Amino acid sequence: MPRPANPETRSRLLEKGGDLVSSRGFNATGVQEITAAAGVPKGSFYNYFDSKEAFAVAVLTEYWDAVVAEFGAILNEGRTPPLSRIARYFAGLAEFHERRRYAVGCLIGNMALEVTPTSEDVRIKLAAIYREWSAALASCLREAQEKGELSAAKDPGQLAIALIDTFEGAVMRAKVERSRAPFDGFERLVLPSLLT
Amino acid sequence: MPRPANPETRSRLLEKGGDLVSSRGFNATGVQEITAAAGVPKGSFYNYFDSKEAFAVAVLTEYWDAVVAEFGAILNEGRTPPLSRIARYFAGLAEFHERRRYAVGCLIGNMALEVTPTSEDVRIKLAAIYREWSAALASCLREAQEKGELSAAKDPGQLAIALIDTFEGAVMRAKVERSRAPFDGFERLVLPSLLT
Structure with missing residues (x-):
């Protein structure tokens, strides 16, 4: 038994x-x-x-819940201008990777590249995380538009997902170079170019 | 023997x-x-x-050489305006991933996230690929500046590496969503925002 x-x-x-x-x-x-x-x-x-695959989905769920718990509130800090919240949010994530000396990377990205080819359950979970993540950012970007901080011509949903893609690419290179440089590039070049 | x-x-x-x-x-x-x-x-x-790790480095070398052989010349097509070459180059890479139905992803990114934690040789090879890749793009961006297509205030080297990071992030999400949408976002939103 x-x-x-x-x-x-x-x-x-x-x-x-x-x-x-x-x-x-x-x-x-x-x-x-x-x-x-x-x-x-x-x-x-x-x-x-039930399986190692089910364990992978549970680990991803824990990881994402921890990221939301640690950083999610930054996006809803009503007194901070929305675009400053976005910058602080990604600065927090970059610092999170810095604390781990860039060697680990983002579990979302790691699983996306390593496990999706062989696990449909992991792939579906990751797609759901991408949706939640971009929805949280898009909501803050919409506020930025309402406050005139961001061009109303931009699509907040598309912009949100572009921020995620560009950040994940920086995490990847940080893992290769073991350096903060990719996050500096994201903060100084990519973010200001996208958020105008 | x-x-x-x-x-x-x-x-x-x-x-x-x-x-x-x-x-x-x-x-x-x-x-x-x-x-x-x-x-x-x-x-x-x-x-x-000598080892499975040495095999990984050799596979990466072959992959990168194939990418350079198939797409590298696009960046040097003297008759095409430099920024159009950049757009064609990434469109070519996106089509390459489309042909493989997005499921495989980019071997550079895959190895960056999966193998760098356990193989210093792979990490060093990947860092060299990043350097070569960004140098090729930076050279084309410099031409764009000389021809007045791109603001002279931008650093071509930093911009080149930002293009790589943002593209790799799109490849990652394409693998999760099994769709072209991330490349559409890269072409319509990220590229025009960065290349101004």
């Missing part, structure tokens, strides 16, 4: 396993390494996750 | 193995699968490559 699931064990599997997946990649990380890192028997993994 | 190396076998290993790595990821592809796809005995892999 399977043991009853323990929410703390599930959290530990997601945290320790998520660290491994973030730093080494999903396919390079085995279930046994995940359970060893979390200090639980290998077999118990399947009490919590 | 090891057999003398056969250049055709090496090419076949790189071609068939490169396809596997491109479609499934580097870590998900074993040496045995690479040799099976190329129709050679597993042991012969090491007659050609």
